[in-house]
Amino acid sequence: MHPLVSLSIADFAAALASDAPAPGGGSASAAAGAAGAGLLSMVVRLTLGKEKYRDAWAGLETLLPVLDGHRARLLELVDEDTKAYDAIVAARKLPKESDAEKTARKKAIDDATVLATTVPMQTAFFAEQALRAAGTVGEKGNPNAASDAFVAALLLSTALEGALANVRINLGGIADPELKQGFAGDAADLAKKGAVSLETCRALARTRGLLA
Amino acid sequence: MHPLVSLSIADFAAALASDAPAPGGGSASAAAGAAGAGLLSMVVRLTLGKEKYRDAWAGLETLLPVLDGHRARLLELVDEDTKAYDAIVAARKLPKESDAEKTARKKAIDDATVLATTVPMQTAFFAEQALRAAGTVGEKGNPNAASDAFVAALLLSTALEGALANVRINLGGIADPELKQGFAGDAADLAKKGAVSLETCRALARTRGLLA
Numbered sequence: 442m443h444p445l446v447s448l449s450i451a452d453f454a455a456a457l458a459s460d461a462p463a464p465g466g467g468s469a470s471a472a473a474g475a476a477g478a479g480l481l482s483m484v485v486r487l488t489l490g491k492e493k494y495r496d497a498w499a500g501l502e503t504l505l506p507v508l509d510g511h512r513a514r515l516l517e518l519v520d521e522d523t524k525a526y527d528a529i530v531a532a533r534k535l536p537k538e539s540d541a542e543k544t545a546r547k548k549a550i551d552d553a554t555v556l557a558t559t560v561p562m563q564t565a566f567f568a569e570q571a572l573r574a575a576g577t578v579g580e581k582g583n584p585n586a587a588s589d590a591f592v593a594a595l596l597l598s599t600a601l602e603g604a605l606a607n608v609r610i611n612l613g614g615i616a617d618p619e620l621k622q623g624f625a626g627d628a629a630d631l632a633k634k635g636a637v638s639l640e641t642c643r644a645l646a647r648t649r650g651l652l653a
Numbered sequence: 654m655h656p657l658v659s660l661s662i663a664d665f666a667a668a669l670a671s672d673a674p675a676p677g678g679g680s681a682s683a684a685a686g687a688a689g690a691g692l693l694s695m696v697v698r699l700t701l702g703k704e705k706y707r708d709a710w711a712g713l714e715t716l717l718p719v720l721d722g723h724r725a726r727l728l729e730l731v732d733e734d735t736k737a738y739d740a741i742v743a744a745r746k747l748p749k750e751s752d753a754e755k756t757a758r759k760k761a762i763d764d765a766t767v768l769a770t771t772v773p774m775q776t777a778f779f780a781e782q783a784l785r786a787a788g789t790v791g792e793k794g795n796p797n798a799a800s801d802a803f804v805a806a807l808l809l810s811t812a813l814e815g816a817l818a819n820v821r822i823n824l825g826g827i828a829d830p831e832l833k834q835g836f837a838g839d840a841a842d843l844a845k846k847g848a849v850s851l852e853t854c855r856a857l858a859r860t861r862g863l864l865a
Contacts, residue, residue: 443663450665450684451658451728457691458724460698462797466804469688472662473808476681479669486672512670516663585674588822592678592815596685599811603804606863610800613862632865650825651818653844 445520446472467522467561467607471515474568474600478512480593481575484582497581504574511571515600518564522607525557551616558611558624564604569631569638572597576641587649594642601635657732658684679734679773679819683727686780686812690724692805693787696794709793716786723783727812730776734819737769766826770836773819780812781843781850788853799861806854813847 445464448456453472456464485501485508488494532549536542575597579590605628615621646652657676660668665684668676697713697720700706744761748754787809791802817840827833858864 446663447661449659449661450687450731451655453662454684454687454691454724454728457688458694458698458721460695460702462695462699462801465695465798466692466801469692469808470804472666472688473685473811475662475666476669476684479666480678480681482670483672483674483677486670487674490672509670512666516666519662586677588815588818589674589678591818592682592811595811595815596681599685599804599807602864603800603807606800606803606858609863629865646818651821652814653841 443517443520445523446516463523463526464519465523465526466603467526467564468519470561470568470600470603470607471518471522471564473596473603474564474571475512475515475519477568477575477593477596477600478508478515478571480589480596481571481578482508482512484578484586484590484593487586488581488583491583494581494583500577500581504578508571508574511567514567515564515571518560518567521560522557522564525553525560528553529557550614554611554614555617555620558608558615561604561607561611562624562627565601565608565628565631565635568597568600568604569635572601572635572638572642576638576645579642579645584649587646588651591642591646591649591651594639594646598635598639601631605632655729655732657735658728675735675738676731677735677738678815679738679776680731682773682780682812682815682819683730683734683776685808685815686776686783687724687727687731689780689787689805689808689812690720690727690783692801692808693783693790694720694724696790696798696802696805699798700793700795703795706793706795712789712793716790720783720786723779726779727776727783730772730779733772734769734776737765737772740765741769762826763828766823767829767832770820770823770827773816773823774836774839776816777813777820777840777843777847780809780816781847784809784813784847784850784854788850788857791854791857796861799858800863803854803858803861803863806851806858810847810851813843817844 575594747758787806
């Protein structure tokens, strides 16, 4: 079942706007990432088909299955993010009368919070991977699609930063200090790599007059 | 008819990824903007309902119809962007044998290019308007939705910058120098305002540990 990615663009935007806390920023980040990976695939397809850009084919054709795979995985994460949020809400509703119940409830909340952190971490991971490809696609791809490659980079950077904000908001709820530190370190690493890739794409966009 | 916003999230991402040049970055930018405006509406709704945040109500309730309106308009622009692109393609296919045909074709391409520039300019305009509200929503809104307000700001900034890249890529094709200069000036103005609003949201996200 993929209830969210089966919603229309208009209905998904309406679901975000509703007073239900999920779907929220985590699912929206993954959806932005899927759109960004999709746009990069388009730019590659508009290059591989054209004899004129033959010199670029070798550098781009191996990217296509990777980017299509990232799009598929990011779409799955749209739904996984909302499911993980719902699991925290369900754990919080567990009974807390007896000591045994309190212990079981605390463990359920801890486990659900760890899961709800691994989901946006995966969104951040795949968004960063695709963002790394955006520089190559922008540079070697069909120049008529230069603005599409740049929009893809912006979408993937938003997916990455948005997912990391969701990782970080959960860190306070993670009981295990080692796990918490590991997540924080991974988040910092992905953010740093993503910023470098985005800057490459911004520099290219500037030389093409797409950015002031 | 709204063919694109009726597509599911998964099918829209697949349509972006296909070897058809439209839908492309212009439609994807407008869709990101609609998701961003939607997320801001959610944060406002999660604040207005709660007695605990009563002090914030006055500053937020007037924003709700505005944000819902921006979301609706940005959704329309998803389809308008692709239609405007198709109109340029159609104009380029007009016959160009006789001098009269050549003149008519050039005028049709010029007109279609101006239209195809006004569409992302509108996307940029509404994204900037919503991004301006993101600071207030982030600051006064339900703090449990702080990451949602930040993701909204990222999505709206991407919509704005992505739409402006689409404006700028069309500028070279605009024959009227005054019109061209007007578009360039408006684009620079929106980019500047958007950067200021985004920085406000980033600063807030930093104080909340959502951003390193």
